[in-house]
Amino acid sequence: MAEQQRYIAHFDLDSFFVSVELLQQPALKGKAVIVGGTPERGVVTSCSYEARKFGVRSAMPMSRAMKLCPHAVVLRGTHTEYRRYSQWVTDIIAAKAPLFEKASIDEFYIDLTGMDRFFDPYQWTIDLRQEIIDKTQLPISFGLAANKMVAKIATDEAKPNGYLFVQPGKEKDFLAPLPVNKFPGVGEQTFLLLKAMGIHTIRDLSETPVAILEKKLGKTGADLWKKSQGIHNGQVHAYHEAKSVSSENTFHENTADTDFLLSELVRLTERVAFELRRDEKLAGCIAVKIRYPDFETTSKQTTISRTLRDDELIPQAIELFHQLYRKGQSVRLLGVRLSELTNHAVQGSLFDDAERKNKLYKAIDEVKNKFGKTALKKARTLKKGKE
Known part of the structure; x- marks a missing residue:
């Protein structure tokens, strides 16, 4: 019997903390906004796309972020509101999804495997995204694919506030032109090592003999080669609301x-x-x-x-x-x-x-x-x- 086609959707609230702040303070729309610690200490928790244009990124030291974007509006953040909006989105997804995982305060996986007998998974996911936007006014992106890894990367490619469906069987073609550091876990050192080997894109990685990757990177090399083929077997773990x-x-x-x-x-x-x-x-x-x-x-x-x-x-x-x-x-x-x-x-x-x-x-x-x-x-x- 043929293996059942998997459909995994990955949802990510765009610049979540900043988006919530903009709902509270609409006058900040279009400005470079950073949510994080004080300019002297701490790290960037979230930043607007206007701030990202200057090179600001999440987890960056605030001191560096302020050098890159000295005119940014810095907010300490209202975490009670973030939790409230996160719970709101969670409740919307929980009411509709047959199986979902809450990966973080602003990130969700939904397993729609087998649901294509009842509805079109792509249209269903589009409709769910629109419902979240209509009810919460928050921007949210999604990727739909045959596995969690490709779905997450598709979401990154769909941002800001967009969506992308990687058709089953097209995973390798979708990944091929992307830089190798698109894979989670490829840090700066691994990225530099791969570049030194002449491996710049995921296509380069997929065409490199796995034995060579294993020799240079050990088990990580074999794992990366497998991912470059579009293969990933991670499961969606059912979310249980603690409260x-x-x-x-x-x-x-x-x-x-x-x-x-x-x-x-x-x-x-x-x-x-x-x-x-x-x-x-x-x-x-x-x-x-x-x-x-x-x-x-x-x-x-x-x-x-x-x-x-x-x-x-x-x-x-x-x-x-x-x-x-x-x-x-x-x-x-x-x-x-x-x-x-x-x-x-x-x-x-x-x-x-x-x-x-x-x-x-x-x-x-x-x-x-x-x-x-x-x-x-x-x-x-x-x-x-x-x-």
Whole structure:
């Protein structure tokens, strides 16, 4: 049987920190802007393309950056805003992507392998990029290819604020004219050594006998030769949100049975609420996700008063479901996610029965811990359905 064609998308938010700052201070657009330490010390964290024209680069000492671009506007950075925007983009991707990896605060890989049976991976990726831009106003580039390495290099070539698809089988042709230091891990010393060998482009590297590369560079030489052929086997590792708890179920049979879907929603909400209490956290946001048989995925979230109680979370989940669900359409997957978690103690209103509820949930959780998560269920979840 033929090996399944891989499709890997790499997304990178362009000059992310600077882009966020420009949203806060539009008057800085078109100017050379550097986010980093003071001019006397520290390094460049991010810089605008106007600053890059003068040779400024990320990780460069601030003292050197200021010599290259003395008129630059220097900002210390607002890291709470960077985290907020990063989470916003993460949530958009998480709601749509079948499998994704968050490589850094501004960089993502998405594995679309096998999804070409349901949609065009290239158009899907274009649409996702546009959704991110429309919602956040942040510039973002992507590369789409058969592996992570080529996708990342394609993103670099697509910048600023563009995209590029390297067709399957064209990886070697795409890489050939690029300089050898396009490969991650080719530092200045290795770059100089390769140039001394007469190897300037990736084509030169691909045409050099692997034995010669191994003799000069050891295992690194063999690895670089393999990369020059467009070969890379790195996997996309599923991202797990550290500050959220979620549960979802892909049904064995697609279903449009609303009663079943609602009972499943209650079961999933019970499950994440139990996880929440076990971690001794409160949630300030709840989201519901629905995936249809054609893999179109939609999600909706709402901010809530911080809680860990089923009876407060379930009505919110049901309301989101009714806002989101296209009546009569079959559903492939249903999910619930709680986020904006805190460790704060429960503070009940003077007018509710908080203490009694807390004792009740403690008793329920003790049963579940002893006999398993499914030991106690709400009556609604016991209705017959397809799972």
